[in-house]
Amino acid sequence: MAAAAAVVPPSGLEDGVSRSRGEGAGEAVVERGPGAAYHMFVVMEDLVEKLKLLRYEEGLLRKNNLKPPSRHYFALPTNPGEQFYMFCTLAAWLINKAGRPFEQPQEYDDPNATISNILSELRSFGRTADFPPSKLKSGYGEHVCYVLDCLAEEALKYIGFTWKRPSYPVEEVEEETVPEDDAELTLNKLDEEFVEEETDNEENFIDLNILKAQTYHLDMNNSAKQEDILESTTDAAEWSLEVERVLPQLKVTIRTDNKDWRIHVDQMHQHKSGIESALKETKGYLDKLQNEISRTLEKIGSREKYINNQLEHLIQEHRAAQAQLSEARERYQQGNGGVTERTRLLAEVTEELEKVKQEMEEKGSSMTDGAPLVKIKQSLTKLKQEIIQMDIRIGVVEHTLLQSKLKEKSNMTRDMHATIIPESTLGSY
Numbered sequence: 001m002a003a004a005a006a007v008v009p010p011s012g013l014e015d016g017v018s019r020s021r022g023e024g025a026g027e028a029v030v031e032r033g034p035g036a037a038y039h040m041f042v043v044m045e046d047l048v049e050k051l052k053l054l055r056y057e058e059g060l061l062r063k064n065n066l067k068p069p070s071r072h073y074f075a076l077p078t079n080p081g082e083q084f085y086m087f088c089t090l091a092a093w094l095i096n097k098a099g100r101p102f103e104q105p106q107e108y109d110d111p112n113a114t115i116s117n118i119l120s121e122l123r124s125f126g127r128t129a130d131f132p133p134s135k136l137k138s139g140y141g142e143h144v145c146y147v148l149d150c151l152a153e154e155a156l157k158y159i160g161f162t163w164k165r166p167s168y169p170v171e172e173v174e175e176e177t178v179p180e181d182d183a184e185l186t187l188n189k190l191d192e193e194f195v196e197e198e199t200d201n202e203e204n205f206i207d208l209n210i211l212k213a214q215t216y217h218l219d220m221n222n223s224a225k226q227e228d229i230l231e232s233t234t235d236a237a238e239w240s241l242e243v244e245r246v247l248p249q250l251k252v253t254i255r256t257d258n259k260d261w262r263i264h265v266d267q268m269h270q271h272k273s274g275i276e277s278a279l280k281e282t283k284g285y286l287d288k289l290q291n292e293i294s295r296t297l298e299k300i301g302s303r304e305k306y307i308n309n310q311l312e313h314l315i316q317e318h319r320a321a322q323a324q325l326s327e328a329r330e331r332y333q334q335g336n337g338g339v340t341e342r343t344r345l346l347a348e349v350t351e352e353l354e355k356v357k358q359e360m361e362e363k364g365s366s367m368t369d370g371a372p373l374v375k376i377k378q379s380l381t382k383l384k385q386e387i388i389q390m391d392i393r394i395g396v397v398e399h400t401l402l403q404s405k406l407k408e409k410s411n412m413t414r415d416m417h418a419t420i421i422p423e424s425t426l427g428s429y
Helices: 002-006 025-030 036-053 056-064 080-097 111-124 142-158 187-193 208-224 236-250 261-310 312-368 371-428
Strands: none
Touching: 036 056, 036 142, 056 080, 080 111, 080 142, 111 142, 261 312
16 A cells, blocks of 8 residues: 555646546536547546555445456446446445445435435535536446546545655666676787777776776886885785785676677678578579479460460350440440430320329319309399399389370370460450
């Protein structure tokens, strides 16, 4: 647990401050880049690490006899019913770990009520949930990972867990062991063949230039004091011990560099000799294969000529049949064109026929319809009644006119008689 706590996860949670995605699903939706579809996989991996820090194997899985979820369990759809039950169980356990009492959901509980209770607890922690509750019914997806991740963070805050800086182990540099036969070289041979490259990380090797300078200064000092060194006072045993102690530091190690041109030249010579030896072995096989291929090609050519000579009459027949086929196809194309034209004319005639039939049907329906006849009869009856009334009126008018004429005639007759009578009386007188 201490090692896990020392490693900084990819989430980068410092001092209980939530990540950019942790402030709400709405912020993750506002800025969605090309990798937004894979963001929930990262959240799910962070969630698994936080659950391990909360010891969910012992506190949840073993008590409820559940299988540990995979690293992408809530990111991919596998079994929606099982995933939703696992989501509700894990959310309830995290809410309890965060110090809030929450009943463990049962299998036959109302999913809408369970989701509503989980979201209300999430909002009570100060987290936002700007998405519909139906997004959690499937038991997988970005919103499910977000809710569980937020609850896991709150549980870690409640138990006082903080992310620490990673402590990297110190790696010990292993010294390369080189055999003594290849490692020990004389200085004269070293000067003739190689030039030693000075490196900063080689602390156990002696710089030859510095050694030469020190030797020169020692020789100058010794020449000035020749009279003091006339007899050695060093013990031979101590000298041997000192030689054995300093001997490992006097070894010169030449490290092979793959970029050295000498190594490349040696490799080129080795490859050239290998190619030449392989060419000597394969050249005979290639020549034999070439001869066999040439003989096979000659046989194929001769067989082809023989087959062409034998099948010449069949080829002529085939060509004639091809010519007849092309003529038949041409006639077919011409006939097909005529058929197309006649089909178009037939369609036009059929359309006109349909129109005529429709007109005939309309006229027939109008002729067989009795409503106009009834109207005509009613009109005739009305017209007869009006004629009778007009005849009566005409008779009345004629009678009135006749009476007026008779009256006028009687008046005229009376007037005539009145004029005639006085004249007769006058004549008598």
